[in-house]
Amino acid sequence: MSADPGPPKVRAVVGLLVAFELVSGFLQGAAVPLVPEIQDWQGISTGQAQWFTSVQYLAAAISVPAFGRLGDLHGHRRMLRVSLGIVAAGTVLVACAPNLGVLLLGRALMGPLAALLPLEIGLVRDRLSVDGGRRAVGMLVGALTLGTVLGHGLVGPLLTLLGGDLRPTLIVLAVSAVGCLVLSFTAIPESRTRGRGRMDWSGAALLALALVALLGTVSRGAAWGWASAPTLGGLLLSAVLFTAWTKVQLARPHALVDVRAVARRDSAPYYASGFVLGAVMLGGQSVAVSFMAADPAETGYGFDLAAWQISLYGVIPNIMAFAGSALCARLATRIGYRKLLLIAFGLLTVGYVSLLGVHSGLAPFAVANALVGVGCGLALGGLPTVIVEGSAADRTASATAVYNNLKTLGGSVGGAVFAVALGSLVIGATDTPSLTAYLTIWTGGGAACALAILAQLGLSGRKSGTRAPAVPAPAGSVSEGPG
Structure with missing residues (x-):
C-alpha cells in the first residue's frame, strides 16, 4: 500500500x-x-x-x-x-x-x-x-x-x-x-x-450462469415447492455449474477469482463468516418485523404493533449497526481486528440466543435486537478489512467482491431457509407461523454465528491485531503514477 x-x-x-x-x-x-x-x-x-x-x-x-x-x-x-x-x-x-x-x-x-x-x-x-x-x-x-x-x-x-x-x-x-x-x-x-493478466470473461460468464441458477431457484423455491422438480433441478444445475467454474478457475493462472487464496486456512474462515453474516442479517430482516406485527391474542406471541411502531423499533438495530461500523476502526486499533470480529460474532450469538428467552417483552426484545445490530456493524466494518489486508495488492477489489457476493448469497440462502421455517411450522391448519418457527430461526442464527466464532478460533496463531503480511504483487504487475 x-x-x-x-x-x-x-x-x-x-x-x-x-x-x-x-x-x-x-x-x-x-x-x-x-x-x-x-x-x-x-x-x-x-x-x-x-x-x-x-x-x-x-x-x-x-x-x-x-x-x-x-x-x-x-x-x-x-x-x-x-x-x-x-x-x-x-x-x-x-x-x-x-x-x-x-x-x-x-x-x-x-x-x-x-x-x-x-x-x-x-x-x-x-x-x-x-x-x-x-x-x-x-x-x-x-x-x-x-x-x-x-x-x-x-x-x-x-x-x-x-x-x-x-x-x-x-x-x-x-x-x-x-x-x-x-x-x-x-x-x-x-x-x-x-x-x-487479462479479464477472464468465460469464467465470469460461467459464474453468472451458476449464480442465476442458484439465486433464481432460491427466490422461486417457495412458489414452486422446495421438493418440486424445478427447485431440485435448479439446485442441481447450480451445483454442477459451480463445480465446473471452480475447476476452470483452478486451471487458469489469471482467473476471475483466486480460488486458492479464498480457500487458504487463514482466509477461508472470514469468507465463511461473511456468508453467515449475510444469512442472519439480510435473510432475517423480515423475521423480526413479522414477529412484532403478530397479535398475541390470536397467535400467542408478538406485540401487535402498528406500522409506524414497527418502523420505530425496526430502525434500532440499523442505527446500532451504523454505530458499530463507525467505531470499528477505533476499537480495532486497541484490540486488533481478529479479536474485534470474535466480539462481533459473540454479540450476534448472544443477541439471537437472548431472543429465545426475552421474546415476550418488547423492551428486552428491542435490546436483544440492538445487540444483534452492534454485532452486525462491527462485522461489516471488520470483515472487509481483514480480507483485504490478507489479499494480494493487485487483487484487492476482486477479494472484496468475492466477500460481497458470499454475503449476498448468504442472505438469499438464509432468507429461503427462514421462509421454509415460517411456512412449515404453523399454527394448526392455518398458514400463520407458530412461535416454534421463530424460536427455530433464532436458534439457527445463534448456532451459525457460534460456528463462525469456532472457525475463526481455529486459525493458526497469528498475533491478533497485527496486519496480515503484505502479499507482493505478482511479477508483471504495473505500478503507475498518480492518476
Whole structure:
C-alpha cells in the first residue's frame, strides 16, 4: 500500500467516496418501501412486483466479481465511474419507465451499486496508509449502513412531500445517482497498482450462469415447492455449474477469482463468516418485523404493533449497526481486528440466543435486537478489512467482491431457509407461523454465528491485531503514477 498522501488527498478520496456510499445505501434502502407503489403504478401482481428488488440482486451477483477484477486490472477509479454511469442510466430508466420491461431493465442496470464498495476499498488501499485505509473502510461501511437506514425511513415522507406521485420521487433518486457520476470526475485520484493478466470473461460468464441458477431457484423455491422438480433441478444445475467454474478457475493462472487464496486456512474462515453474516442479517430482516406485527391474542406471541411502531423499533438495530461500523476502526486499533470480529460474532450469538428467552417483552426484545445490530456493524466494518489486508495488492477489489457476493448469497440462502421455517411450522391448519418457527430461526442464527466464532478460533496463531503480511504483487504487475 502506498504512503499516506496527506490530509487534502485523504479528504478528496474518502469524502467523495463516503458520499457515494450514502447515496448507494439510500437507493438500496428506498427500494423495498416503494414496492407497493410500483405495483399500483404499473398495474402488476404482487409476484411481479417482487422482481423490482430481485432483479437488482441478481444483476449485482453477476456484476460484482467482474467489476472487481476489471478494477484491479484497469484502475478502480475508472471502473467506479463506469459503475456509477450504468447505475445513473438505470435510475433514469426506472424513473421514465413506460412499462414493466423497461422498469426491470433499469433495475438490472442498478446492479453495479453493489460493486461500488469493493472498488472504493481497492482505491483507498492503494492511495492511503494502512491506518488511513482502515479508517476509510469503516467510514465507507458506516455510510452505506446509514444511507440504507435513511432510504428506508425517508422515502415514504419524500413520496408524501411530492404529493404521493411516484414518478417525481423516482426522479429525485435518479438525480442523486447522476450527481454522484458527475462528482466522480472531480478530485478522486486513480489507483496505481495494476493486476497481471487479462479479464477472464468465460469464467465470469460461467459464474453468472451458476449464480442465476442458484439465486433464481432460491427466490422461486417457495412458489414452486422446495421438493418440486424445478427447485431440485435448479439446485442441481447450480451445483454442477459451480463445480465446473471452480475447476476452470483452478486451471487458469489469471482467473476471475483466486480460488486458492479464498480457500487458504487463514482466509477461508472470514469468507465463511461473511456468508453467515449475510444469512442472519439480510435473510432475517423480515423475521423480526413479522414477529412484532403478530397479535398475541390470536397467535400467542408478538406485540401487535402498528406500522409506524414497527418502523420505530425496526430502525434500532440499523442505527446500532451504523454505530458499530463507525467505531470499528477505533476499537480495532486497541484490540486488533481478529479479536474485534470474535466480539462481533459473540454479540450476534448472544443477541439471537437472548431472543429465545426475552421474546415476550418488547423492551428486552428491542435490546436483544440492538445487540444483534452492534454485532452486525462491527462485522461489516471488520470483515472487509481483514480480507483485504490478507489479499494480494493487485487483487484487492476482486477479494472484496468475492466477500460481497458470499454475503449476498448468504442472505438469499438464509432468507429461503427462514421462509421454509415460517411456512412449515404453523399454527394448526392455518398458514400463520407458530412461535416454534421463530424460536427455530433464532436458534439457527445463534448456532451459525457460534460456528463462525469456532472457525475463526481455529486459525493458526497469528498475533491478533497485527496486519496480515503484505502479499507482493505478482511479477508483471504495473505500478503507475498518480492518476
